[in-house]
Amino acid sequence: MDVFRIEGPVRLCGSVRINGSKNASLPIMAAAILSAGKSVLKGVPNLSDISVFGELLRQLGCRLSKTPAGDLHIDSTVINNPVGEYEIVRRMRASICILGPLLARCGRAEVSMPGGCAIGDRPVDIHLRGLKQLGVRINLKNGYIVAEAPHGLTGRDIFLGGPFGSTVLGTANVLMAATLAKGRTIIESAACEPEIAHLANCLNKMGAKITGIGSPKLTIEGVKQLQPGEFEVIPDRIEAGTFMAAAAITKGELKLENCQLEDMMAVVDKLRNIGVTVESAGDGCVVSRTGSMTPIDVTTQPYPGFPTDLQAQFMALLALAEGNSIIIEKVFPDRFMHVAELNRMAANLRKEGPTVIVAGVKKLIAAPVMASDLRASAALVLAGLAAEGTTVVNRVYHIDRGYERIEERLNPLGAKISRESV
């Protein structure tokens, strides 16, 4: 198991290119199932989550290969085993988004029911409710969702909202299934995340008929078949937000290339309120900080609100602001495993239900800490860059799920991070 040894404090300076989005790549990989043939995905990041999803597609019958240029080729001519095994789903919950495409393509699917994870319960009831409305029969057997649509799928008007608003992968699942359903489907309370808009655009490129893209009301006219396509994955707005926080926490200056600021308005707005400068430049932006940080309130919400996937990183940042900030988690109310770890680094955080009161401190002090999930580990790395001394982050495999060799991207900018196997 790898650990990071991070020497701090440092000041980050320089230029970094943002990779393709993990959370955009995964549903597009699933969408390849909807057509029989060879799809090409350009700009897919080199991450363990992507490899695991590739393994899942192989088990279904797909053939995958990567070109030296990094393009991912998915040949979905044969799907002969529409089963998402427990062994893979337990490693990655996003595996659930093969359910809709498999039902549309094969009329049946068995996918292991995802369990909880470090960020909460994460039910899939809304996915199943939406698919049932398209005519799918669903039973639970030995921990598997056994889904059948022997007479095909039929378009319907579907409300997909839940107790925490829209669902990203739930929308992806129902949207993908509806592309091949008979007649028209309307999804109300659809997720508006850029990754979902991107998926819908890719599906239209494959021959789907989706309108209302980017809005909470998606209209899908079912078509008889889809063709494989070639897709360029959008930049990862969460990786970009993490690098922005890295510039801010180290009082540095970073140029982010390949970064779509228009997808990050809530994040940019918060950074500017904190006292961080964000200016658009070329195909990205320059982020810098010179003065002290003003405390702010942050509430996570579905897009276009502030993303839950940057909550932990902003908590690390606000730990060093001059005064009290409040962070309210409205998407995953239990996503706070990083609180106790950041406190081990001399942050002053107090959790009250889904709220954390962040009392700013003058400095963070290095400590051995434990990564618990992907974004929590990113927060610990950020804290380590700013803390005095050597921070040791254990269980680095969490960060490798969503950030490609992050130490090799940060070190040329001035970080001092070494990866060690223990």
Ligand code: EPU
């Ligand atoms: N929810 C339900 N029922 C459902 C589905 C969701 O109650 O059937 C609830 C969830 O428990 C949560 C809220 O709805 O409280 C939103 O969850 P959502 O379904 O939108 O999450 P997801 O689709 O499973 C994706 C990302 C997550 C990201 C969330 C929210 C991927 C692969 N995952 O998950 O990314 O946090 O949307 O934006 O796209 C990450 O990258 O670190 C990550 C966890």
